[in-house]
Amino acid sequence: MRALCVRRPGARTTVEDLGRADAARHGIPPGGAFDGIALRAANRLVGNRDDAAGLELTLLGPELENAGDETILAALAGAPWGLELLRAGEALPLEVARPFAIGPGERLRLGAARGGLRGWLAVAGGVDVPLVLGSRATCAAGRFGGIGGRALVAGDLLPIGAVEGSPASVGWRDPFARTDDVPCLALLPGPQVDRFAADLLERLCAAPWEVDAASDRVGIRLRPRDGASPLEGGHGIPPEGTTLGAIQVPPDGAPIVLGPDRPVTGGYAKPALVARAHLGLLASLRPGDVLRFAQATLERAVALARERLDALPPR
């Protein structure tokens, strides 16, 4: 048997894969890892298929015990994180972005994110909960997927699948990882950019923004920093499909960047969206963080996304 027992759940830990394709037509958010590239990297580090399910960690990670009789290989990608292996009364420090082994009865203790917000833990064989509508991702809004459609709680048992591939021989270095600098996210024009003042994108990029406490996987809410004024011209539109990283501007002028658990349709105008290469930076934002935006062309954004894909460990 291969299984991990949740001894401590952490602040918010969910089972995620690359999300539900073709589910938006049922009103189901795509869900999946906030930063799919980081989950793919973690999966490759342990020899999994890219779409194997792992755990998304938020701020404070869980403590997991190998409750089976086989050694389980695991790897963590995303934010820098304090993690250690509890073995025979000893606490051995582990590295992020490198595979490590958890023997039967041993515990993986994931402490707090050291900067950033989210991490993705892959285990060789993947978290083997049942597929629901083509995915193992947790759908909190529909209360299905993952473990009971909710975040993990102490005592949950995570079934782990059979090992398929061999671990990567190299680690992962994310070319767009958070640094000590204020994160700067590349912006593309959104579908309603023409319905705002011509300088709207410039204004979005001119001032720093602060992440509001009411931010989660549905959306990251931003407020102007240091008394700067909110954006003007926010308005409603005939509701239309939403994309990951799209920036809604409601009439109050405080932008909301849409996350993986966003409603599939939305009725606020979207003048901009975050470039795909910087979704990892977006996922790393915690309440109180300051960020900036910079305009990019579509060609530049595609090139950046390609650069991040190419940096993944080989399969």
Add this chain to the structure above:
Amino acid sequence: MAGARGRRPAFPSRRAELRRVGEWACLLEVESLEAAHAAYATLRSLDLGGVRDLVAGARSVLVVFAETPDESALRAIESATDPRELRVEPGRTHEIAVRYGGSDLDDVARRAGLARNEVVRRHAEATYRVAFLGFQPGFAYLDGLPAELHTPRRATPRPCIPAGSVAIGGEWTGVYPAEGPGGWNLIGSTDAVLFDPSRDAPCLFAPGDLVRFRIA
């Protein structure tokens, strides 16, 4: 002009515009809900390679690709959704039995200047069209609410509305598929299961379907 022999163009003079949305999606904008449904049905019936999601909106269809699409994929969408060629396919019709009498029925009646019975009669007499889904899994926005029943969303949403609640929000009516928070005005309830992820068709309603409410 008219399309091939035997085909009846539904939207002879209407415009459609396709715009890129970031690296991996495009949005087809049309001029009516009916055109959006026709374009959505057409795109669903095509085998467009590499499409991850198709999302019907009130005046649009969002096409999300798994990777950055090339020009030929965008041209295929444009040519398939020429508004001169789009036709409205009839959707399924659903009849939903409703126990009218939710906690906001009096408010809706007062705003409309109608008796409770009259609100119920008019709500149950109309035929609605599923415009699009959103808000929560299986939640369908139903178009066709008689104008006198339009009621603004409540100033403060309720933290917990029971599953199966029939409600009015602005110009829309709908049924809450699951228990959860919501700001619409509650006027009744139904036992119909709108959403069940274990069903082959998890969602009872699809864009373009017709819905009638019956007094239980």
